[in-house]
Each structure stands twice: as C-alpha cells, then as structure tokens.
Amino acid sequence: MVFVLAHLLPGDPSVALLGERATDEAVAQTRQALGIDRPIVEAVRLYLRNLLAGDLGRSMILRVPVTELILQRLPVTAMLTLMAALFAALVAVPFALYAATRRGSAVDIAIRGAFQFGVSMPVFYIGLVLLLVFGAGLGWFPAGGSAPARSTISIISSCRR
Numbered sequence: 001m002v003f004v005l006a007h008l009l010p011g012d013p014s015v016a017l018l019g020e021r022a023t024d025e026a027v028a029q030t031r032q033a034l035g036i037d038r039p040i041v042e043a044v045r046l047y048l049r050n051l052l053a054g055d056l057g058r059s060m061i062l063r064v065p066v067t068e069l070i071l072q073r074l075p076v077t078a079m080l081t082l083m084a085a086l087f088a089a090l091v092a093v094p095f096a097l098y099a100a101t102r103r104g105s106a107v108d109i110a111i112r113g114a115f116q117f118g119v120s121m122p123v124f125y126i127g128l129v130l131l132l133v134f135g136a137g138l139g140w141f142p143a144g145g146s147a148p149a150r151s152t153i154s155i156i157s158s159c160r161r
Contacts, residue, residue: 007040017060034060 006013014030015022022030031037035046050057056066092115099111118126135143 004040004044007036007043012036 012027012031013036014027014034018026018030028037035043038046054067056070058064059066059069062069095111095115099108102108131141131143135141
C-alpha cells in the first residue's frame with residue numbers, strides 16, 4: 001500500500017533526493033535507477049518479484065542493501081524486545097496479583113489506574129521517559145544507542161560530506 005501511495009503522491013522522489021538544483025539529466029538517471037519512471041503496475045510487479053527473492057532494495061540515504069541494515073540491527077531489536085517482555089512480566093504480574101488479592105480496595109484501584117495510564121500513553125513518550133530515567137539519569141543503560149546505531153550515524157555523516 002505504501003509503495004503504491006508513494007507513486008500516486010504529487011512530487012518527485014528523485015528531486016527530493018537530489019535537491020532542487022539537480023540537473024534534468026541527473027533527475028532522469030535517478031528516476032530510472034529507482035524505477036519510478038516505469039508504469040505503476042510494472043513497478044509493483046518488479047517490487048514484488050524482488051521482495052520474494054529476498055531483495056528489499058538499497059537504502060537511498062546510506063546506499064547499502066536494506067536487508068544488510070535489517071540483519072545488522074536484528075540482534076539489538078530482539079534483545080530489546082526480550083528485555084521489554086521480561087521487564088513487563090516482572091513488573092506487571094506481581095502488581096496484578098497483588099491487586100487481584102485486594103479487589104475493590106484503594107490499592108486495587110490505584111494499580112489498575114496506573115496500568116491504564118501506562119497503556120494509554122504513547123509508546124514513544126514512555127520510551128523517552130524511560131531513556132531519561134534509566135539511561136541519562138541512573139546510567140544503567142547506554143543513552144546514546146548501541147554500537148550498530150552509532151556506526152550508522154557515522155555512515156550518514158560521512159555520506160553528507
């Protein structure tokens with residue numbers, strides 16, 4: 001859906017990528033390289049064929065295969081997911097059991113209210129608060145990211161030079 005919508009939106013991704021001062025020749029070459037000069041049906045067919053072959057394309061900013069970027073970050077993502085599930089289980093289960101044994105009490109209402117508040121908060125906001133408290137405040141975790149994230153930042157900054 002995103003692929004099709006990106007083709008239907010006004011504007012030219014190649015101009016956005018190259019900048020407003022790009023020559024017509026450079027824009028044409030970029031349009032051809034990105035495959036956006038083809039009819040949308042052909043572009044979708046080519047995209048799906050490449051996707052089934054395991055080719056997710058190349059990052060337009062980093063100019064490396066997207067599959068490589070995903071595989072590079074997969075271990076950190078898996079670790080974060082596992083740690084979040086473990087943290088949630090270690091915090092939520094004892095509180096839920098405690099609230100269940102005191103059903104209808106002020107403690108039960110307070111715990112359910114805190115859980116409801118936590119569930120209703122946007123995930124990105126909770127992440128920022130946790131990063132500030134446990135990363136920057138207590139120093140328990142690296143607030144600057146993991147080594148793959150830092151190497152990506154250095155790659156991006158070297159591409160912009």
